[in-house]
Amino acid sequence: MATGRTHRPATRSRGIPEATVARLPLYLRALTALSERSVPTVSSEELAAAAGVNSAKLRKDFSYLGSYGTRGVGYDVEYLVYQISRELGLTQDWPVVIVGIGNLGAALANYGGFASRGFRVAALIDADPAMAGKPVAGLPVRHTDELESIIRDNGVSIGVIATPAGAAQQVCDRLVAAGITSILNFAPTVLSVPDGVDVRKVDLSIELQILAFHEQRKAGEESGPAAAAAARPGTPARASAPAAGGGKGPEGDVPAVMPA
Amino acid sequence: MATGRTHRPATRSRGIPEATVARLPLYLRALTALSERSVPTVSSEELAAAAGVNSAKLRKDFSYLGSYGTRGVGYDVEYLVYQISRELGLTQDWPVVIVGIGNLGAALANYGGFASRGFRVAALIDADPAMAGKPVAGLPVRHTDELESIIRDNGVSIGVIATPAGAAQQVCDRLVAAGITSILNFAPTVLSVPDGVDVRKVDLSIELQILAFHEQRKAGEESGPAAAAAARPGTPARASAPAAGGGKGPEGDVPAVMPA
Numbered sequence: 001m002a003t004g005r006t007h008r009p010a011t012r013s014r015g016i017p018e019a020t021v022a023r024l025p026l027y028l029r030a031l032t033a034l035s036e037r038s039v040p041t042v043s044s045e046e047l048a049a050a051a052g053v054n055s056a057k058l059r060k061d062f063s064y065l066g067s068y069g070t071r072g073v074g075y076d077v078e079y080l081v082y083q084i085s086r087e088l089g090l091t092q093d094w095p096v097v098i099v100g101i102g103n104l105g106a107a108l109a110n111y112g113g114f115a116s117r118g119f120r121v122a123a124l125i126d127a128d129p130a131m132a133g134k135p136v137a138g139l140p141v142r143h144t145d146e147l148e149s150i151i152r153d154n155g156v157s158i159g160v161i162a163t164p165a166g167a168a169q170q171v172c173d174r175l176v177a178a179g180i181t182s183i184l185n186f187a188p189t190v191l192s193v194p195d196g197v198d199v200r201k202v203d204l205s206i207e208l209q210i211l212a213f214h215e216q217r218k219a220g221e222e223s224g225p226a227a228a229a230a231a232r233p234g235t236p237a238r239a240s241a242p243a244a245g246g247g248k249g250p251e252g253d254v255p256a257v258m259p260a
Numbered sequence: 261m262a263t264g265r266t267h268r269p270a271t272r273s274r275g276i277p278e279a280t281v282a283r284l285p286l287y288l289r290a291l292t293a294l295s296e297r298s299v300p301t302v303s304s305e306e307l308a309a310a311a312g313v314n315s316a317k318l319r320k321d322f323s324y325l326g327s328y329g330t331r332g333v334g335y336d337v338e339y340l341v342y343q344i345s346r347e348l349g350l351t352q353d354w355p356v357v358i359v360g361i362g363n364l365g366a367a368l369a370n371y372g373g374f375a376s377r378g379f380r381v382a383a384l385i386d387a388d389p390a391m392a393g394k395p396v397a398g399l400p401v402r403h404t405d406e407l408e409s410i411i412r413d414n415g416v417s418i419g420v421i422a423t424p425a426g427a428a429q430q431v432c433d434r435l436v437a438a439g440i441t442s443i444l445n446f447a448p449t450v451l452s453v454p455d456g457v458d459v460r461k462v463d464l465s466i467e468l469q470i471l472a473f474h475e476q477r478k479a480g481e482e483s484g485p486a487a488a489a490a491a492r493p494g495t496p497a498r499a500s501a502p503a504a505g506g507g508k509g510p511e512g513d514v515p516a517v518m519p520a
Contacts, residue, residue, distance in 0.1 A: 025469040033450065088469050089476035096468070104367035111364075112448055113465040118472070157475050158468065181478060182471040188372055190293065198474045200467040205373040207460040208356070208418065209285040209348050211442035212378070214458045215417050216349035218441060 016087070020061045026051040027058070028084045034077045043074040085118075095122035095156045096184075099171050100163030101131055101141050104186055108162055109137035122154040127167065144171075151178040158182045165189040172199075276347070280321045286311040287318070288344045294337045303334040345378075355382035355416045356444075359431050360423030361391055361401050364446055368422055369397035382414040387427065404431075411438040418442045425449040432459075 030050035034042055044062075048055035062068065062075070065083050069075040085091050096114070098105050101124050108114070109124050124141045126132070132143040142150055150156070159175040161168050161183060168187035175183060176197055183199045185191055191199050290310035294302055304322075308315035322328065322335070325343050329335040345351050356374070358365050361384050368374070369384050384401045386392070392403040402410055410416070419435040421428050421443060428447035435443060436457055443459045445451055451459050 021473050022470060024473075025463075025466045028469070029463070087473070089472040090469060092472070092476070094468070094472050094475070102367070103363045103370060107362070107364035107367050108464060111464055113463060114468065117465050117469060119465065119468050158471055160468075182475050184467050184471060196478075198471055200471055202462075202464060202467055203285075203289070203373060204368060204371055204462060205377050205379065206285045207444050207462050208354070208374065208379050208420075209288075209350060209377060210282060211418055211444060211458055211460055212349040212352075212354050213281050213284075213347070215354070215442050216352070218456070 016064045020064055023053055023061055024084050024088055031077055031081045035081055039077055041074040042077055090118040094119045094158055095154045096158045096160055097123045097125055097156050098160045099125045101126040101136055105162035106136050122156055123150045147174055148178040160184045162186045276324045280324055283313055283321055284344050284348050291337055291341045295341055299337055301334040302337055350378040354379045355414045356418045356420055357383045357385055357416050358420040359385045361386040361396055365422035366396050382416055383410045407434055408438040420444045422446045
């Protein structure tokens, strides 16, 4: 995968804790929002609030990037967007294949959030011969038979699995055998992969579970104003905070996992 | 929303930090996996590893539930599943509506992870009259005109927005006006809501960003075995860990947020 063969970022990255890496996309999201509103600088407190992380942790995280901000001015938004994107490797082109073009696969193919982060959908692959050739999100669906050649020809290193649970492991095995070393799994199953292959899962119900907790709490508020004050979001900004905002405490990062 | 009007859980919940709440679904996922394999008990270390949280944090989190495990035996899996589900309010029935039945909305309607967590899809709503009445995931799609009555008649308190970005705020406003107090937003836009309404967002690209970082790192490994040892996942279990496993450090929870 020629796309990844630059040594500088990896070298720079070795010192960064995994937990910091996991928060970088959060900061990037918040910074991108500021950038789109042409906000030139942001304080660690403002950015931490937007990212749902506490500000001391944010400053520590940014220190790994060598970014310390300017006292009284804050952080330069554009430069931080660049720094974090570079650190995450998003300044590179990452061709990805999506396997399983049902509703979810099609939704992912149409999902703007991938391309905007450097993830180029190189191919859509489905096992159904009837799907082959059909255009989805402007790409003709390819048959699973072509999986290996598609990955080789496009230098794909990241595979997205959106198949039914029953097909996921077999697809995973083929992706890995074809050289894929990172897999994003949307299938409701646990995949086993060899050492050296990263598998990450997205759960679509985790956020609902957090919301359920708050709904339950809101119902409880009716029992007393003190409880209400304790439980009700303090500001509209908080109420409309992204998922990370659900962690209103200093460590309130919200992991995305599958229901097993 | 009669479903949420039980006071006991909310009362019990007041003492639990937001960050702990955010980790409960992680523990639940890992415990459910153990339960499905008929594992009766689990140590805090095993469960922490499966959930991608450090064991000290896990023990602290469980202490809020009044669950301390048994020395030398660990935690009772079934009881913990019950405790956490109850704490999150998942032992209740949570009717949800999904608005916007494109590929994503349809994928969500078919998503098994909702029902298994107590989230019952009460109705699918779309603005396209041509969609009205069409069955999706066994439910006839309803027209947006019926949104208010559907919410009222079903006691819905949680709305899922899967519309295009341009329609999301208007749909959000109608949901809130109709009494919805929790919104899960899949639309690529920032929603503003009044105080007291919780909005959470799911990002489908965050996990890819974490994978990109690791891909970049793997490429960098080629520059030296030490780096490789440092970067390569230590065990298959880790390699196939859920998203939370991406946080291999004690604070490595992976939030799910939208790219703004």
